[in-house]
Amino acid sequence: MATVFSINTQIEPEKGTKMKKSFFKSITGRFLIFLLMLSMIFSTGVFAAVNSDSNESSHDTIIDTQANGDIGVQYRGHVQNKGDVPLPVGNFVTGPGELGSQGEGLRLEGLRIELTGTVPSDAGISYQVHVQNKGWMGVVENGNFAGTTGEGLRIEAIKINLTGLDGYEVYYRGHVQNKGNIPVIDDAWGWVKNGAELGTTGESLRLESIEIKIVKTETYTALGDSIAYGMSATPGSGYVNLFYNDLIGVSGNEDLTLANLAVPGYTSSQLLGQLQSDPATITTLGQAKVITVSVGGNNILAPVIATLAAAFQLDPTSPTFPTDLATALAQPGAKDVITAAMPTIQTNVTASVTQFGTDWPQIVATIKTLAPQADIVVTTLYDPISSQDPLFAVFDPAIQTINTAIKTPGAGYRVADVYTAFATYQGSEPLVNFNWYTGNLDPHPTTAGHELIYQSHLNAVVINSY
Template sequence: MKKKLLPIIMILVLLIAIPVQAFAKMPEVDMQLRYLNIGDSIAYGLSAAPGLSYFERYAKYLEDNYGLDENWPYPEAGGAVNAGVEGLDSMELLEALQENTQLKGLVMQADVITISIGGNNLLTPVIGAVAELYEVDPSSYPSSGAFIQALLGEIGAEGEMAWNMRLAAFTASALSSDPGTLGYALEARTEQFLSDWPAILDEIEELNPDAHIIAMTLYNPIEEEDNLDLYHRYEELVRPMNKAIMKTQNRAMVAKVEKSFAKEPDAVAFKLTWTDGYPPVLIDPHPTTMGHGIIFEELMKGRSPRSFQ
């Protein structure tokens, strides 16, 4: 019995000898994170209310919970830089990571990098097809928002019958795989993304192998009830792009935006059907303020940036 008690007594003595401070909660270290957001018009924050883009929300979350380097890369930035560019596609992002000295410098220094890219691979040909239908030049407008407003004016002036005829022609072109059609261009741009995506990660990892990267999957802005043919066509195109992103989960965390958006129609204000005598006024494929909030929630589901230091 005494032999059994001896180890217990020794353990008790050791516990008494250890200072109480050793059991106290260790003070949290101010990490002074550097947050960089790169990508397209979604990354840029288009269609979100001021201060409520996913970038602004996530930057505040990082600041409140982990701390940001207030002097990076300059005091006014406060440790968070939004390098999103309206209209950017995967080819242009890859080129920028290879050749843009300023962007490369930011990537090299960043602790956390969020990426939204791929949507314009499909949207750019769509804009081109719509511009051709209505004989307007998108480049003559200062922003995609201004182009959309001008297009709405054309749609409203022509009326429902003309809209439906143009939509039928647009749909037929989108569903086709023949050279010269919209569908042919969309398929080519999807293939381009499949080539660009791993190369984008290669560039980031070469510049900064320690960065915590979060990539966002691509959502379908078209509702099934609104236009079944275009909904399924878009799904055919975006599905392999999302699979490519999911395949790289060992290299980047993935925010599964498309699943959350599918559950919330108001995440995007997009509608093609002309109803009740009024033209379709919901033709903005970008996330609404609610949509940006959903993206932010998905970003927070990833591992804590603390574990990547």
């Protein structure tokens, strides 16, 4: 494999000592300052991720409660003056049809609810009613009767839950005496869900009708590192949040939920481990309609800091490591240590970038296995350093190598080309916090940078050929 991380430490003899000092000022000196700031900004997050073999929950037992097909609901009940409904007796209303009546002043006295479709053996639906003069009655489930008959007592409220059924939620709404259709959300007839109370207690009002539906849970799942996590953006203005707000404005996505599973400091290997062994991630991806991935930057950063930890004889697992490394980098002679460590840094970064190339096809294959119907969008890495800066030549080749892997033709996902968007940006607002002149060496995107990453997601395309 071609070298992806290179610092030329050879000085031509005829240039002399003056040239050597200039070199250190332009390359090694800046590299020293850069690493000093990075150690304070990133090392805790990087090593929290690097030193964990897996997520805390990775050894939990995975219980398969995922339905294999569409799940529905049906129900029947007992209504004042009408008896058992719907007719003929024994029939069911298919959700979300109405059980009961409106405008007739008739109370709903009892009901039975059951799931339909391919229901896992341990899954079910439970429900509990609040009845006039009796209060909350016991929880029943799976078609058993809740309420009363022959006593002239009204149901006043109800709670409904799904049990042992991942990937679905139960929604319900109704019509209540003197209140009309409830709940009212944003001036419209809405829904409550998953055990919330529908109706009233203590007001002596009858529940007259109910509608119930089972909704398959769908998520927008964000995977990756601190950029996907939203670090350095104004709260709520990370690209993940911006993209989510755009998605839920599209017809059919109104109930889409956001699951941001990004972990600051994660490398490609850690993301792969998360996908393969973390139960929460596996379950969430099974519900994913849209998935975005931003990873690779720590494949470059983590080995740099790890190598420096070894060079300065520091323990990267120590809680004081960020301070210890910052102190070491500020000491006289740090330049010499860094210069001596450069070949190892180059080797380790090259190995880590090569590892990305190995991990990436497995990451994509695992995501597609867990979420075969999801729309996947992947970001390229941007370079936070100006092309005019000496450090550009240090980091950009590694970034480009990772981006080449991401932009594999025919990989079956859309690519948000953030690298190009940042490189060709003509606006006045800075896209990254990195600025030599202000002393801010945080390479994370600014809020404006996150906005451009979001726009890149909107413009993402499938790459079929170079």
